[in-house]
Amino acid sequence: MADDTCNDRRSSVATDVTDVAATPASTSSLYVVDDQQRRLSQTPVPSSSSPSASSSRPFAFYRDLYTKDRLDFRALARDDPAFASVCTRPGQIDFRDPAAVRQLTVSLLRRDFGLTVTLPHDRLCPPVPNRLSYVIWVTELVAATENGPPSPVVGLDIGTGASCIYPLLACTVNPSWQCVATDIDAESLTSARANVERNLLKERIKVITRSPDGSLVAVDESDTDKLTFSMCNPPFYASADEMAASATAKQQPPYSACTGAPVEMVYSGAPLSLEKIVKIDSEDIGGEIAFVGRILAESLKLRNRVRWYTAMLGKLASLVALVTQLRAHGIDNYAVTALVHGSKTRRWVLGWSFGPVRPTVAVARGGSDAVGLESYRHLLPAITEVEVFSVPRTSDAVSVGPAVDTILRGLELTSWDWDDKTLQGVGRTRENVWGRAWRRKKQREERGDVSQEQDIKRLKKVEDGTVFGFVVTIRVGVAGTVVHCRWLEGHNEAIYQSFCGFLKTKLKESTSTKSA
Numbered sequence: 001m002a003d004d005t006c007n008d009r010r011s012s013v014a015t016d017v018t019d020v021a022a023t024p025a026s027t028s029s030l031y032v033v034d035d036q037q038r039r040l041s042q043t044p045v046p047s048s049s050s051p052s053a054s055s056s057r058p059f060a061f062y063r064d065l066y067t068k069d070r071l072d073f074r075a076l077a078r079d080d081p082a083f084a085s086v087c088t089r090p091g092q093i094d095f096r097d098p099a100a101v102r103q104l105t106v107s108l109l110r111r112d113f114g115l116t117v118t119l120p121h122d123r124l125c126p127p128v129p130n131r132l133s134y135v136i137w138v139t140e141l142v143a144a145t146e147n148g149p150p151s152p153v154v155g156l157d158i159g160t161g162a163s164c165i166y167p168l169l170a171c172t173v174n175p176s177w178q179c180v181a182t183d184i185d186a187e188s189l190t191s192a193r194a195n196v197e198r199n200l201l202k203e204r205i206k207v208i209t210r211s212p213d214g215s216l217v218a219v220d221e222s223d224t225d226k227l228t229f230s231m232c233n234p235p236f237y238a239s240a241d242e243m244a245a246s247a248t249a250k251q252q253p254p255y256s257a258c259t260g261a262p263v264e265m266v267y268s269g270a271p272l273s274l275e276k277i278v279k280i281d282s283e284d285i286g287g288e289i290a291f292v293g294r295i296l297a298e299s300l301k302l303r304n305r306v307r308w309y310t311a312m313l314g315k316l317a318s319l320v321a322l323v324t325q326l327r328a329h330g331i332d333n334y335a336v337t338a339l340v341h342g343s344k345t346r347r348w349v350l351g352w353s354f355g356p357v358r359p360t361v362a363v364a365r366g367g368s369d370a371v372g373l374e375s376y377r378h379l380l381p382a383i384t385e386v387e388v389f390s391v392p393r394t395s396d397a398v399s400v401g402p403a404v405d406t407i408l409r410g411l412e413l414t415s416w417d418w419d420d421k422t423l424q425g426v427g428r429t430r431e432n433v434w435g436r437a438w439r440r441k442k443q444r445e446e447r448g449d450v451s452q453e454q455d456i457k458r459l460k461k462v463e464d465g466t467v468f469g470f471v472v473t474i475r476v477g478v479a480g481t482v483v484h485c486r487w488l489e490g491h492n493e494a495i496y497q498s499f500c501g502f503l504k505t506k507l508k509e510s511t512s513t514k515s516a
């Protein structure tokens with residue numbers, strides 16, 4: 001259970017509001033290249049069927065909610081008498097007091113999201129900033145990998161808990177989204193359904209009962225053929241003993257025990273067939289790795305029926321083991337991020353996809369906040385955005401756009417759409433049409449020579465049935481003009497690198513011809 005309320009509290013009394021302030025993985029640096037994302041950050045969220053007064057707020061409001069201005073408990077107490085009543089001193093609460101922590105969650109959900117939520121005393125109390133960070137990252141992931149006209153978004157929350165917090169937040173931040181929420185715990189399910197109904201979200205959030213031996217990724221039960229994403233905060237411990245030992249080791253007050261029931265925090269299932277691929281020290285097989293390993297095993301069968309499978313992880317070791325598993329299964333399209341809360345508490349989120357559309361670097365590799373991932377650079381997903389060419393400010397920047405357009409128009413791409421106002425073009429191809437093998441094949445065709453077998457063999461097909469897609473963007477800045485290339489679609493990194501090399505060489509040739 002990756003939950004900072006229960007596990008990583010450093011001090012029991014919040015003397016400084018940073019104790020609970022979240023720093024979501026996303027920062028303004030996320031919006032560097034991708035226009036779709038840029039639009040997302042600027043476009044007000046459309047009005048919703050939700051009763052929430054806050055639902056007409058733009059996405060940027062939620063993205064920055066707990067980043068720019070840290071949580072100000074004094075202001076919250078001024079706004080909300082119920083929160084003021086649990087403050088021990090102005091602007092302070094005692095984190096050992098479950099009632100105070102619950103009230104903090106209830107008050108933030110009401111003030112910042114217009115949500116009215118009731119939390120049972122004997123179930124997990126979700127910290128809002130952490131849960132919001134994950135929802136924001138999923139929103140950005142979905143936006144960054146929407147290729148074509150926007151399609152309806154339906155998400156699945158596996159193990160929604162008594163709060164139903166992920167679907168409630170996801171549907172408030174994204175007023176067109178729908179969610180399916182699952183759980184096995186009768187008490188949590190009753191409470192989750194009540195929270196959905198209380199917020200008049202029954203039309204958009206469907207809560208379904210699962211059994212411990214049923215599948216985790218309940219697509220067939222979701223009234224939809226395909227899901228856009230799944231998300232999950234898995235049970236953290238492998239056994240009740242491990243949970244008890246952890247509480248003793250941290251010398252925590254029995255607080256975690258009274259807010260998180262064993263059904264929420266313990267998963268003792270085996271990590272299925274995954275242990276065959278990477279031998280994990282049995283001590284490391286916590287509940288979360290087994291739970292997410294099971295999701296991974298199911299995803300290998302379901303494949304594209306879910307566009308993005310995602311999960312939050314409480315241990316970096318779990319992330320490392322699971323990424324290793326993904327790669328062992330040939331899953332190359334994945335994304336990781338770190339969620340940083342206060343100065344110490346970290347969680348990681350892993351997402352993977354069988355689809356060809358690749359997220360931006362900022363979404364897939366944790367952006368500038370990829371704390372904790374520095375030592376694991378080799379496990380990060382492929383870099384999908386590079387600067388291929390630049391000219392200083394003094395050079396003839398105006399000709400760069402037409403040069404890019406001319407070079408790419410000269411290739412036999414499946415499609416190439418250049419917009420000379422935004423200085424951005426999108427291209428697709430089924431094979432490497434810039435390489436020597438392609439040129440030789442063409443020359444032979446022109447000569448009527450049909451013995452092309454050698455060249456055809458050498459001609460790198462992008463992949464059967466899929467394409468290589470890219471976006472070329474020109475940015476004109478104070479320092480100069482830069483040409484960026486983003487890998488948008490496909491599974492073949494070598495083709496992307498080869499294409500960037502080709503574009504760089506051609507642009508160099510083109511500018512040197514001009515200046516000669």
Ligand SMILES: C[S@@+](CC[C@H](N)C(=O)[O-])C[C@H]1O[C@@H](n2cnc3c(N)ncnc32)[C@H](O)[C@@H]1O
Pocket residue numbers: 001002003124125126158159160161162163165166182183184185188210211212213216233234235236263264265267
């Ligand atoms: C750590 S809690 C997360 C609760 C909530 N999503 C949150 O983040 O606060 C894990 C949840 O998974 C649920 N769970 C455990 N096994 C499950 C299964 N096989 N299918 C669906 N949910 C399950 C538990 O009942 C619990 O509510």
